[in-house]
Amino acid sequence: MATQATPTVSPVPGTNAIGLTRADYKGAPSTLCQGCGHNSISSQIIAATFELGLLPEQIVKFSGIGCSSKSPTYFLGRSFGFNGLHGRMPSLAEGALFADTSLKGIGVSGDGDTASIGLGQFKHLVRRNLPIVYIVENNGVYGLTKGQFSATAERGLELKKQGTNPYVPIDICMEALASNASFVARSFAGDPRQVKELIKAAFSHNGVAVLDIISPCVTFNNQEQTIHSYTFGKAHEEPLHEISYVPAREEITIEDFEEGTVREVTLHDGSEIILKKLDKYYDPTDRGEALHMLEQAERNGWLITGLIYINPNQPTLFDYYDLPDTPLNRLGEDRLRPPRETIEMVNSWMF
Amino acid sequence: MTHSTAVKSTAHKSNSHPVVNDFCITVGTVNGSGSQTANLTLLRALFRMGIPVSGKNIFPSNIQGLPTWYTIRVSKDGYLARVEREDIVVAMNPVSFGHDLASVTPGGAFYYADDMKFPITRNDIVPYAMPVKQLAREADVPPSLRDYIANMVYVGVLAQMLGIDLERILEALNFHFKGKEKPIRSNFDVVKAAAEWASANLEKRDPYRVERMNATEGYIMTDGNTAAALGAIYGGVQFAAWYPITPASSLAETLNEYLPQLRKDPVTGKQTYAVVQAEDELAAVGMAVGAGWAGLRAMTSTSGPGLSLMTEYAGLAYFAEVPVVIWDVQRVGPSTGLPTRTAQGDLTMAYYMSHGDTQHVLLLPGSVSECFEFGWRAFDLAERLQTLVIVLSDLDLGMNQWMTEKFTYPDRPMDRGKVLWEKDLEQLKGEWHRYLDVDGDGITYRTVPGNRHPRAGWFARGTGHNEYATYSESPQDWENNMLRLKKKFETARQLVPKPVIAEGKGAKIGLIAYGSTDPAVNEARDLLSAGGVETDYLRLRALPLNTEVNEFIQAHERTYVVELNRDGQLCQILRAELPAEADRLHSLAHIDGLPLTARWIVQKLLAQEEK
Numbered sequence: 017m018a019t020q021a022t023p024t025v026s027p028v029p030g031t032n033a034i035g036l037t038r039a040d041y042k043g044a045p046s047t048l049c050q051g052c053g054h055n056s057i058s059s060q061i062i063a064a065t066f067e068l069g070l071l072p073e074q075i076v077k078f079s080g081i082g083c084s085s086k087s088p089t090y091f092l093g094r095s096f097g098f099n100g101l102h103g104r105m106p107s108l109a110e111g112a113l114f115a116d117t118s119l120k121g122i123g124v125s126g127d128g129d130t131a132s133i134g135l136g137q138f139k140h141l142v143r144r145n146l147p148i149v150y151i152v153e154n155n156g157v158y159g160l161t162k163g164q165f166s167a168t169a170e171r172g173l174e175l176k177k178q179g180t181n182p183y184v185p186i187d188i189c190m191e192a193l194a195s196n197a198s199f200v201a202r203s204f205a206g207d208p209r210q211v212k213e214l215i216k217a218a219f220s221h222n223g224v225a226v227l228d229i230i231s232p233c234v235t236f237n238n239q240e241q242t243i244h245s246y247t248f249g250k251a252h253e254e255p256l257h258e259i260s261y262v263p264a265r266e267e268i269t270i271e272d273f274e275e276g277t278v279r280e281v282t283l284h285d286g287s288e289i290i291l292k293k294l295d296k297y298y299d300p301t302d303r304g305e306a307l308h309m310l311e312q313a314e315r316n317g318w319l320i321t322g323l324i325y326i327n328p329n330q331p332t333l334f335d336y337y338d339l340p341d342t343p344l345n346r347l348g349e350d351r352l353r354p355p356r357e358t359i360e361m362v363n364s365w366m367f
Numbered sequence: 368m369t370h371s372t373a374v375k376s377t378a379h380k381s382n383s384h385p386v387v388n389d390f391c392i393t394v395g396t397v398n399g400s401g402s403q404t405a406n407l408t409l410l411r412a413l414f415r416m417g418i419p420v421s422g423k424n425i426f427p428s429n430i431q432g433l434p435t436w437y438t439i440r441v442s443k444d445g446y447l448a449r450v451e452r453e454d455i456v457v458a459m460n461p462v463s464f465g466h467d468l469a470s471v472t473p474g475g476a477f478y479y480a481d482d483m484k485f486p487i488t489r490n491d492i493v494p495y496a497m498p499v500k501q502l503a504r505e506a507d508v509p510p511s512l513r514d515y516i517a518n519m520v521y522v523g524v525l526a527q528m529l530g531i532d533l534e535r536i537l538e539a540l541n542f543h544f545k546g547k548e549k550p551i552r553s554n555f556d557v558v559k560a561a562a563e564w565a566s567a568n569l570e571k572r573d574p575y576r577v578e579r580m581n582a583t584e585g586y587i588m589t590d591g592n593t594a595a596a597l598g599a600i601y602g603g604v605q606f607a608a609w610y611p612i613t614p615a616s617s618l619a620e621t622l623n624e625y626l627p628q629l630r631k632d633p634v635t636g637k638q639t640y641a642v643v644q645a646e647d648e649l650a651a652v653g654m655a656v657g658a659g660w661a662g663l664r665a666m667t668s669t670s671g672p673g674l675s676l677m678t679e680y681a682g683l684a685y686f687a688e689v690p691v692v693i694w695d696v697q698r699v700g701p702s703t704g705l706p707t708r709t710a711q712g713d714l715t716m717a718y719y720m721s722h723g724d725t726q727h728v729l730l731l732p733g734s735v736s737e738c739f740e741f742g743w744r745a746f747d748l749a750e751r752l753q754t755l756v757i758v759l760s761d762l763d764l765g766m767n768q769w770m771t772e773k774f775t776y777p778d779r780p781m782d783r784g785k786v787l788w789e790k791d792l793e794q795l796k797g798e799w800h801r802y803l804d805v806d807g808d809g810i811t812y813r814t815v816p817g818n819r820h821p822r823a824g825w826f827a828r829g830t831g832h833n834e835y836a837t838y839s840e841s842p843q844d845w846e847n848n849m850l851r852l853k854k855k856f857e858t859a860r861q862l863v864p865k866p867v868i869a870e871g872k873g874a875k876i877g878l879i880a881y882g883s884t885d886p887a888v889n890e891a892r893d894l895l896s897a898g899g900v901e902t903d904y905l906r907l908r909a910l911p912l913n914t915e916v917n918e919f920i921q922a923h924e925r926t927y928v929v930e931l932n933r934d935g936q937l938c939q940i941l942r943a944e945l946p947a948e949a950d951r952l953h954s955l956a957h958i959d960g961l962p963l964t965a966r967w968i969v970q971k972l973l974a975q976e977e978k
Contacts, residue, residue, distance in 0.1 A: 044375045044838075071819065072819070072824065075818070076661075076816045089838060090916055093824075094821060095824050096814075096823075097824075097826040098827040098828065100653070100683065101679055101680060101683055101829065104649060104680070106653075106658035107608075107652075107653025107657065108653050108660075110654045110657060111606060111643075111653065111654035111655055111656065111658035111661070111665060112661035113816060114606055114641050114658055114661070115658060115662050116816060116817035118817075119817060136650075137649070137650055137653070140645075264789070334390065337638060337641050338637045339641070340633075340634070340637040340639065341634040341635070342634075343817050344640075344663055345663055345815055347632075347639055349603065349780060349781045350633070352664070353603050353777070354600065354601060354629045354630065357599075361626075363587055365410050365775055366593070366774075367542050367587065
């Protein structure tokens with residue numbers, strides 16, 4: 017995934033390292049509701065990819081079905097994208113990214129798409145550690161079908177027309193960790209800075225980066241006391257740390273931080289995640305601690321955000337294949353069809 | 368085979384005239400007892416003697432314990448279809464002993480393991496007791512392998528009694544054990560000991576014999592799943608995702624076996640392909656669709672239940688126009704059905720697979736060597752037409768060993784279809800639109816991810832879209848797009864493999880069939896012709912229909928459509944698509960899980976002709 021764009025010297029104002037403007041990273045105008053958390057996340061995807069200086073043509077977008085899955089139309093308009101089937105986006109991405117492993121995949125899904133209909137494919141994608149930024153825009157309800165409970169809705173949640181949710185919720189981060197995810201984060205659409213830094217780090221991570229982003233549905237599930245609402249998030253978000261992403265080409269000025277208050281994680285492409293300690297020290301490389309913390313958060317109804325777990329060195333899906341540097345989809349017949357003289361040999365292998 | 372007791376044989380009643388190279392052997396064993404090695408050894412040795420031969424494994428859905436049968440047909444005339452005739456029966460399974468004894472054709476031979484102390488209740492057959500346990504005990508193998516090697520006893524006894532060359536048996540064992548000396552020797556020692564025992568102790572009292580022929584020149588022996596995988600490899604398969612299912616699993620496993628040998632990149636020595644075992648068929652087809660969209664030659668292989676799960680993605684591939692190939696090695700359905708038996712019951716489903724208005728290109732291989740050919744041609748069609756192509760094989764073709772024509776190298780370069788790369792877009796000054804039909808054939812141009820031209824990117828979707836690949840709910844856009852897809856399907860008619868037509872002498876009756884029923888149809892035509900009924904035969908090789916099919920039906924007073932399903936699915940499709948000819952079409956459809964026989968076709972056709 018060493019695909020960081022080469023920095024150019026003194027870029028033109030308003031342009032990034034590869035000379036593109038923010039407009040080059042935008043998509044069509046959003047048709048989601050005013051105030052939808054997903055729009056805020058789309059903005060941070062635009063900001064993060066612009067600031068990272070990624071070539072839009074180098075990014076491939078994937079989504080399933082639902083409000084969240086509509087959003088890839090609203091960012092990175094120059095990129096290739098595929099809006100697939102409900103809950104089946106992981107398989108689509110797994111196949112497509114084999115075509116050119118230098119591409120950077122970003123999948124956008126929702127809590128229905130990932131935690132209900134697509135839980136199986138999600139967990140298998142995680143298990144295979146496909147290099148992809150996998151964002152779940154998590155709001156606890158089905159928006160496009162008008163406000164039914166999703167699998168992440170908390171037990172006891174009351175919604176108009178739906179009554180009370182009798183089931184315990186599925187925790188996407190915990191599911192990801194249980195499947196040996198190599199990068200797990202939770203964030204809140206109302207905390208754009210953290211969302212952006214996490215997206216940047218996710219793009220630099222060589223493996224699956226699961227971002228469970230609480231993204232309030234202003235139309236169907238934005239009651240003050242429910243965990244998926246803006247009010248709750250604003251009041252109760254508990255960041256594990258202050259996260260900053262530093263690209264490989266920039267020098268890190270560690271002196272800015274007080275000693276013992278910062279932890280750095282070096283990613284595969286040489287970039288760094290800087291985690292500044294807040295109330296207490298949290299080690300995101302300890303899977304046991306991560307699970308324990310999630311368990312506590314779930315039990316106490318805490319909205320914990322930040323980088324929950326990372327293992328930058330876990331083998332990815334592509335490590336199991338000995339693929340050539342030339343993308344598979346650029347190989348011609350001369351490299352794909354065995355030569356004519358082999359056919360007699362093949363016949364001789366048969367009886 | 369289970370109905371054979373009801374069959375009154377008219378042939379081979381006398382012991383006086385030898386019957387050479389024209390009989391059937393059925394072996395009844397316990398599933399999982401290693402009898403497949405013995406049966407394949409017999410089959411291959413006969414093939415190497417130059418005698419046309421076919422083998423059918425009639426096996427249960429079980430790993431170990433249930434009765435299983437294997438039938439070998441030796442046919443000097445080259446008929447490879449199943450026949451309901453048990454000239455020689457080998458009984459190794461006490462559970463099926465009674466059934467096996469009853470199944471022997473009058474005048475036939477009955478070989479049985481002498482440790483089964485059942486009375487021989489028939490006097491119209493020739494029984495031969497074989498000291499299986501004793502000879503297995505004397506074999507130089509550990510006690511744990513004795514039960515397996517015991518099957519070699521009947522191989523040796525039959526070799527002696529029928530005249531099968533031991534040298535050819537050795538060749539077959541050498542192939543089966545991939546040259547490994549120890550198992551070859553221990554198995555062959557048992558064969559030799561059994562042959563010697565038979566020579567010294569058994570008096571030949573039945574008429575069946577083999578003699579060398581020269582009728583297998585230019586043929587190989589293999590199965591359709593192997594052929595399909597090899598064909599795909601020569602078609603440049605780059606991505607395959609699959610999920611285990613009988614009877615398709617061996618197709619993907621064969622990819623894994625031969626890809627490393629045949630598809631090392633000549634430039635870098637690395638692999639030019641990826642195979643992924645998916646978590647289920649939904650994911651298998653999803654991965655293949657993703658890969659096909661991104662410009663890889665992508666496939667998956669499955670059987671009926673898996674195909675059902677792939678239905679939603681089939682619609683997406685059709686509508687978003689993604690090249691992808693699905694191999695459906697059909698088994699008997701609905702539901703789990705008979706997983707180890709053969710059928711042609713997925714035709715209708717595959718043709719229209721998915722909701723809304725969908726229709727797919729189907730390829731219908733009629734032989735193992737055609738499985739190889741369609742293995743590579745399927746990719747050319749899928750990429751040319753930017754659509755899903757489904758290849759319908761079946762268990763009989765896919766898993767049984769067939770003598771088949773040698774594989775031939777693809778006779779044309781790969782057709783990668785209308786793909787635009789950076790230099791193409793530069794020439795076009797970036798002016799192109801994903802779903803704009805500039806050539807008028809319904810097939811539009813595409814780019815694939817990885818293309819770095821700033822105008823290359825586009826957004827694929829299963830939602831309504833216009834010619835520019837942007838989201839649209841406009842009624843006109845929807846209708847235009849669907850009509851263009853229909854136009855593309857018309858283009859497909861011209862591109863799919865044409866039928867193979869065999870003509871009789873002034874025949875008024877036509878036969879249409881496809882797939883694995885071909886050997887039975889060929890044999891039936893000879894039987895009918897011998898009885899004075901001439902037929903012409905069109906073997907359909909693809910859907911949608913080409914004009915040749917319509918012309919064939921019009922040229923005959925009556926056309927019988929032969930197929931292995933209950934409802935006559937192809938006949939229904941023909942009637943629907945050629946309504947003017949509907950009255951000329953008659954269905955001869957049958958499904959009991961077993962490969963079709965010529966006799967069934969003849970009987971049913973004559974019965975309808977008499978009406």
